[in-house]
Amino acid sequence: MPEYNLYAGCSVPANYPNYEASMLRVADSFDMELKYMEGVACCGSPNLRAIDYEGWLKVNARTLAIADKNGNDIVTPCNGCFGSLKDVYYHLRHNEDYVEMVNAELASEGLEFTGDAKPRHFVEALYTDIGIDRIKENITNPLDGVGIAIHYGCHLLRPKDVTEFRPEILKDLVAVTGAEVIEYPLWKQCCGATVLPVDEPLAIRLARDKLKSMKDAGAQFATVVCPACGNQLDLQQLDLKNTYGEEYNIPILHYPQILGLAMGLSEDEIGLYLNRVPAEPILEHVSK
Amino acid sequence: MAKTEEKTVPPVTLVDPIELSELDRDFREEIHSMPNGEELGACFACSTCTAACPIANSWDYKPHQLVRMILLGMRKEVLASDEIWLCLTCFECQERCPQNVRVTDILFDCKNLAAEEGRIPPNVAELGKELVEQGQLYVITADWEREDLGLEPSLPGLQTEEVRNMLKKSRTGRMLGEDD
Numbered sequence: 144m145p146e147y148n149l150y151a152g153c154s155v156p157a158n159y160p161n162y163e164a165s166m167l168r169v170a171d172s173f174d175m176e177l178k179y180m181e182g183v184a185c186c187g188s189p190n191l192r193a194i195d196y197e198g199w200l201k202v203n204a205r206t207l208a209i210a211d212k213n214g215n216d217i218v219t220p221c222n223g224c225f226g227s228l229k230d231v232y233y234h235l236r237h238n239e240d241y242v243e244m245v246n247a248e249l250a251s252e253g254l255e256f257t258g259d260a261k262p263r264h265f266v267e268a269l270y271t272d273i274g275i276d277r278i279k280e281n282i283t284n285p286l287d288g289v290g291i292a293i294h295y296g297c298h299l300l301r302p303k304d305v306t307e308f309r310p311e312i313l314k315d316l317v318a319v320t321g322a323e324v325i326e327y328p329l330w331k332q333c334c335g336a337t338v339l340p341v342d343e344p345l346a347i348r349l350a351r352d353k354l355k356s357m358k359d360a361g362a363q364f365a366t367v368v369c370p371a372c373g374n375q376l377d378l379q380q381l382d383l384k385n386t387y388g389e390e391y392n393i394p395i396l397h398y399p400q401i402l403g404l405a406m407g408l409s410e411d412e413i414g415l416y417l418n419r420v421p422a423e424p425i426l427e428h429v430s431k
Numbered sequence: 432m433a434k435t436e437e438k439t440v441p442p443v444t445l446v447d448p449i450e451l452s453e454l455d456r457d458f459r460e461e462i463h464s465m466p467n468g469e470e471l472g473a474c475f476a477c478s479t480c481t482a483a484c485p486i487a488n489s490w491d492y493k494p495h496q497l498v499r500m501i502l503l504g505m506r507k508e509v510l511a512s513d514e515i516w517l518c519l520t521c522f523e524c525q526e527r528c529p530q531n532v533r534v535t536d537i538l539f540d541c542k543n544l545a546a547e548e549g550r551i552p553p554n555v556a557e558l559g560k561e562l563v564e565q566g567q568l569y570v571i572t573a574d575w576e577r578e579d580l581g582l583e584p585s586l587p588g589l590q591t592e593e594v595r596n597m598l599k600k601s602r603t604g605r606m607l608g609e610d611d
Contacts, residue, residue: 157569198601301522333521340554
C-alpha cells in the first residue's frame with residue numbers, strides 16, 4: 144500500500160471539491176494512501192514567483208521539508224502546485240546556496256530540506272506506481288469510445304527538464320477508460336489562466352482558441368488535471384457566450400471523474416453536478 | 432527635380448534609435464547572475480521564442496526583442512514593459528530555444544526586479560496581499576459542497592501562520608507595507 148503526502152493546494156479544496164473527492168475515491172480503489180499534509184498552506188502560484196522569488200522559494204521549500212520528515216513523495220492534483228513544488232525542488236537541487244538559505248529559515252521549525260520526498264502530480268503517481276494494467280482490471284463500466292480532448296496544462300509539461308512529465312502518461316490514462324483521445328492542433332497551448340489578473344480579454348481569447356481547436360477536431364468532452372485550467376475552460380465558456388457570441392458546450396471533466404465513472408463510481412460520488420458546463424451527457428457514454 | 436527633394440525626408444527606421452548614454456551596462460550582468468540567467472548571452476535573436484509564444488502578436492516587444500534589450504542594457508524599458516507581466520509563463524519559448532536560454536525564467540527575474548522597484552500590476556499586488564493576509568489564495572467558502580461529497584468541511588492539515596510569517600519578512604510583505 145503506497146503512502147503519499149497529499150498536497151491539495153488551495154484552489155482544489157475551495158473551488159473543485161469534486162476533483163478532490165473523485166481523486167480520493169479513485170486512489171482508494173488502488174490502495175494509494177493519500178494523507179493530507181499537516182501544517183501546510185498555499186504554494187503561492189506563479190504569481191508569487193513573479194513578485195517574490197525568495198518568498199516563493201521558502202514557502203515551497205517548507206512544504207518539501209515537511210514531506211521530508213517521513214520521506215513519502217508529495218502528490219498534488221494541481222498543476223500550479225506541481226509546477227511550484229517541482230520548480231523549487233529543481234532550483235534547490237541545482238543550487239547549494241539556496242538550500243543553505245532555506246534550511247537556515249526552516250531550522251526554527253525543526254525542518255530541513257533533504258530532497259528525499261519528491262513532488263509528483265497525482266496522475267503521474269497513478270500511472271507509474273499503479274500502472275495501466277492494474278487500472279485496466281478495475282474498469283468495469285468502460286466508455287464507448289467517446290471523443291475526449293486532453294488539456295495538459297503548461298506547468299505539467301514544461302519546462303521538460305523540471306517537470307519530467309511525458310504527455311503519453313495522460314493519453315494512456317484516458318484511453319484505458321475506453322474513451323478515444325482526440326488529437327487537436329493546439330494541444331500544447333496555454334489556457335490563459337495565468338494572465339487573467341493582468342489582461343482578462345486576452346485570457347478569454349486564449350480559452351477560446353483552445354476550445355475552438357478541440358471542437359473543430361471533433362472533441363465532445365475535454366479533460367483537465369488542474370483547477371486553474373479547469374476554471375479557464377469550464378467557466379469561461381459562459382463569458383465566451385457574452386464576448387464572442389459563441390457556444391462551445393464542451394463539458395470539462397477532471398481526469399479522476401472520467402476514470403471514476405469507468406470504474407463504476409456514481410455521478411454523485413464524483414460530484415458531476417458541480418461542473419459548470421453540464422457534464423451529465425458523459426453518462427450516456429458509460430456502458431452499464 | 433521633385434524626386435531628389437524627397438531624399439531629404441528622414442529614412443524610415445524599424446525601431447526607434449537607442450540613446451547609448453541611457454543604457455545600463457550592469458543590467459545584462461544582473462540578469463546573467465540570477466539563477467536562470469546563465470545562458471542569456473547565448474541568444475542570437477533567432478526569434479524561435481517569439482514564434483513559439485501564443486501571444487507575441489499582441490506584444491509591442493517580442494520575446495526575442497526583450498532578451499536583446501536585456502543584453503543591450505535597456506533596463507528601464509524592460510522593467511517598465513507590460514510584456515513581462517503579460518507573459519503566460521507557459522514556458523513554450525524556453526522549451527524551444529535552441530540555445531537553452533531560459534526565457535520564461537528570465538522574464539520571472541525581470542518581474543522580480545520590477546517588483547523591487549514597486550512596479551506591480553494592481554491585481555497581482557492584490558494576490559500578494561491575500562497571500563500575506565490569509566496564507567492562501569483561495570479560502571473555502573462552500574463547506575456544504577465538501578460535506579455533500581464526503582470531504583471534511585475545512586481542509587485537513589491547513590496551517591497558514593508560518594507561510595504568512597515567511598512572506599511578511601520577505602519582499603511580499605515589504606512591498607505591501609506588511610513587514611514588522
